[in-house]
Amino acid sequence: MTTISSSYDPVPELAHGNNYLTHTRGVLSWLFTLDHKRIGVMYLVGILGSFFLGGVFAVLVRTELLFQGEQVLTDDQYNQMFTLHGAVMTFLVIIPGIPAALGNFVLPIMLGAKDVAFPRLNLASFYLWTLGAIFFLAVLASGGLDTGWTFYTPYSIETNTAVIGATAGAFILGFSSILTGMNFIVSIHQLRPPGMTWFKMPLFLWALYATAIIQVLATPVLAITLLLLIAERTFQVGIFDPKLGGDPVLYQHFFWFYSHPAVYIMILPAMGVISELVSVFSRKHIFGYRFIAYSSIAIALFGFLVWGHHMFTSGQSNMMNMIFSALTFSVSIPSAIKVFNWLATMYKGSISLATPMCYALIFIFLFGIGGLTGLFLTTLATDIQLHDTYFVVAHFHYVMMGGTMIAFFGALHYWWPKMTGRMYSEMWGRLAAFLVFVGFNTTFFPQFVAGSQGMPRRYADYKEMYAGYHFVSSIGSYIMAVAFVIMACYLLHSLFRGRKAPANPWGANTLEWHCSSPPPHQNFDEQPAVGDCYDYSGLEYDTATDSYVPKSRTAVTT
């Protein structure tokens, strides 16, 4: 086997063919691989495919809402489209997006390890994800689903759409998520290299660790909830069915006990990505490392105590409403700590507006709006007015799409050279980022206004007074669609025609940039030295390769 002569070799040794992509060949060598990098890439392909599918549903929904009256979908089809858009985007894209695809690729390398702790479980979790995705496709083919992604009882017990198929799919996806979480927790505990203490870990790993805790602790509750719902539909057990004396609000408690923490499964890895990007592209040590690390854990723990804010209008007692409201306000503290630390990191930094950094800045802006509008919904009095309106829709799209998906695309552009060994076009990258930003705000900002004026969510039609907002919103969704088509084009183009990626194009100092692009099969030929991963003083820009290399030995020692 060939070895890489130096991890800092300015020219990647692709000629030798010893990287994880070329290590073995053939379709089977991918399908049965235990290599975390290949599993991450397979996840990525599946997730991007699901994102495309969910995006098509979204465009259909927005097209139906372009004008008043019926455009392209009947009312029933409309119900199914927004349900499938929500279910596909949540369960297939956003939840596994950053941890399972990018986290799988990066986590072991950041740890200087050869693989995750349980490679076979990792592959199993990928196949469970695939199986869950197949269930969703089957639901799509067999008449759809019209319950909304929350499967609220009693309607989900009564509707004759494919609730069992969809909930079984979500159950399987939950299993996949649990296995990934277990793998990450054990990997971070057991595989850290000598010298990497907890507080020397990159913040992305802290975020993945906090995420994994939620995945492991919350997902089983969703599993039992969905099992009970399936039992309800097949055997009329009666636990959630008011006709049989059951309690439908109990279902809501169970569902949100998972699904609120799931919101943090979605956003925490995104925050971890931003912590990396902001520091690297500001050429400055991350500000407030420990605060960011602890705030991830704090969010994970607080996230378990706030689920009741989804039921302010479901008949909870006032006392519970007040308690959940207060606890929900408190979650904004660790979130704000992160935002302020990112801003402080950028302060007086030497900011380079490379594509990943563009996404990081978009994230901070959109997440700021998403987070602050959440406070309106946490306030009991205003929530009565805003509950189930487009204000809520806009709020969670600002957090989920404007937060998680934007960070996902930032991370994708950041690690793309490492994963594929190719550089994409910066010019097109920035243009797409700009269009996503413009399209996103055009789509969702009007929804805040429409929602605050009473436009209810989930309706296939609307009154004259909301026509303008809906029209602008739909136009915005087309702008975003164009942006994503552009992104797909230049990324695919880079695979074939892109410049070969240097080992360290961004000048980052976490361990994945210490191996070649793409990394060799075993990640490292020898255990890499662990230092401060946010200290960039040891790197200098090399014009010949347009990348960063370690300062020459003499310069370092003097």
Place this chain on the structure above:
Amino acid sequence: MAEETLTTAQSHGHGHGEHPPHLAHHFESPGQQFDACKFGMWIFLCTEVLMFSGLFCAYAVYRANHPEIFLYAHKYLDTNLGAINTAVLICSSFTMAWAVRAAQKGQQGLLIGLLALTLLGGFGFLGIKYIEYEHKFHKGLLPGAQYNPTVTPGDHGNGDKHAEMGDHELITSEHDAGNAHTAPPGAAPARHDEEPAVAPTGVKPTEQTGLEKTTLPQAAPPPAGRSMEHDHAHEHGMTGRPNNVHLFFGIYFAMTGLHGIHVLAGMAFIAWVLKRSIAGEFGPEYFTPVDLVGLYWHLVDLIWIFLFPLLYLIH
């Protein structure tokens, strides 16, 4: 392609020098691998506990809101059979723990015997559970809509001595009582099929069913200010059958059914470990699978130890 896979496999095998046979390439030492596996198992057990916790929560909510259902319906369960099953599981947990020790000490014969005994315990448990389930299926002691009892509580035998005293009559009257239950005094009882329409997406199922205010059968909303708390003893009379007894069986079958599936899974794991120990794969250097299966089996046992008093021993 095949050739290349072979060469890489070899290069792995040789590249790391003195690797023990069971050590995966990404671990430094067998000790690290064992720790990782055991830690992973504990995390998995946490997820199992949380999965059951959903059911325990449902149990707690219904027990707190409708204690009379539990007091009445638990008499349908046979405490003796439950107690025997508890003993069976505890014994099998003991043999399992002993089997782990035998594996650690390299006592092959003992290990195989103990694992076989543990497996036998699993079969015993499921056999007794089958007897209990079968009885309930026969007597209509089923959850939800299938609930149609042909026996009275406390009758676990085959004879239907007390039974059949106009059961159908009782059932219908129960339903009527159910409807009257939450209706305002004097108002006409609302029928099930006259439920208020629910929003198409089920966003607001009912306004009145907050967790702590759960009312039994859903009916017309009560007038404002009326307390939802009912004096159940008064409502049903001290001797009467409470409403919605079937909810107990919904919870009973959900909890014991999920537990039963876990027993089955545990038995499959034990059989797998048994097969491997007959092949002589375990010894003082490598006993991780026995240890992990043991942990899982203890959890299954532990969950039953909570289920038994919660379902069978209600006072």
